[in-house]
Amino acid sequence: MSSLAPRLAVYLVADPDLARVDLPLAVHQALDGGCTAVQLRAKHLTDRAMLTLARNIREMCRAYKTLFVVNDRLDIALACGADGVHLGVDDLPVADARRVGQQAGRPDLIIGYSPETDEQAAIAASEGVDYLGVGPVFGTASKPDAGEAIGLETLRRRAAKTTIPVIGIGGIETRNAASVIGAGAVGVAVVGAILRTDDPRNAARTLVETVSSAEAQRW
């Protein structure tokens, strides 16, 4: 198992469209609660505003020694010095992102990828992907275009078919997080379960404990 895996345990997708309050405040609370990774997903900001927000979250994550990745945008990731970038099937191809990252002096750039089929999941390792986001595991209200839930069995199948760490995403909350780990994921990506609560710190803490217990039971 990759040494990246423990850093993916509780992965907050920080989306300003879904934050109840100030996003950096909620991220700060989640970091304080022990969340292990943050992804900035900002589909409706200008690039300049996204970069400013990315730098802000980047600094907080650095202070907490927490992984920070930028969704979709390699240029923003490189400009703010993120640890990585997360790509989907409609984004820059992984090979191109890897090459530009290497050219930019970032051979260490972590590249996450969201496959949409078993085949895409299976070949991701050969493309140099560092981790996979697989979902939507359950129905989700946080991403209207996410498609139909794939369920735990599909998650289990995709996780079994690859050698790289998999996190589950989509409709994951405290009550179902253990089942995602049970299906072979090393972590859970959450949006609303942290952002749309009154207490992001406590929500993160509870998720960390839940994932940790579920991991322990798996071995």
Added chain:
Amino acid sequence: MSSLAPRLAVYLVADPDLARVDLPLAVHQALDGGCTAVQLRAKHLTDRAMLTLARNIREMCRAYKTLFVVNDRLDIALACGADGVHLGVDDLPVADARRVGQQAGRPDLIIGYSPETDEQAAIAASEGVDYLGVGPVFGTASKPDAGEAIGLETLRRRAAKTTIPVIGIGGIETRNAASVIGAGAVGVAVVGAILRTDDPRNAARTLVETVSSAEAQRW
């Protein structure tokens, strides 16, 4: 005057949303007609589709030794090996784009910038901008969010206040292109004047001749 200036004489903004026919075909015809620069502007494609289109146009521009820049997206520009990137006030800041470009082994990357005020135009040179796009000079139907026309006098004032080459953009056609050069621009950026004609090759050729005559008259 920069050696870049002659390459900016007739600058086609290639926007798939505005092409009457197949965009690569229209770009090819415009290149054949002598257009000196092409910018890919694609606000509504996926990143993956934009990269594919960028590579296609990049190859054509290379064959014609024509400048090729990508609008807004530094990552796409670097991934396809474009000559440059064109940024606006809401995009990645020029200094960040320059730094990432240098890190990526592209110190030669041409950075264009569209200022919105006289002050932004005046300080662009100190930020390392290679050329400015100033406009909308006239009213335009090609960019609904372009704002009110600034007119030839504002173009003249902004061009006079900077040492870097300026191209005019916005509502420029064969009939008014000479006035844009007369106001101090080294070139004209056009969209509809080439893309929305029945004969992009001839439209480009006529614009090249018009700009060339106007340049000759200025000296």
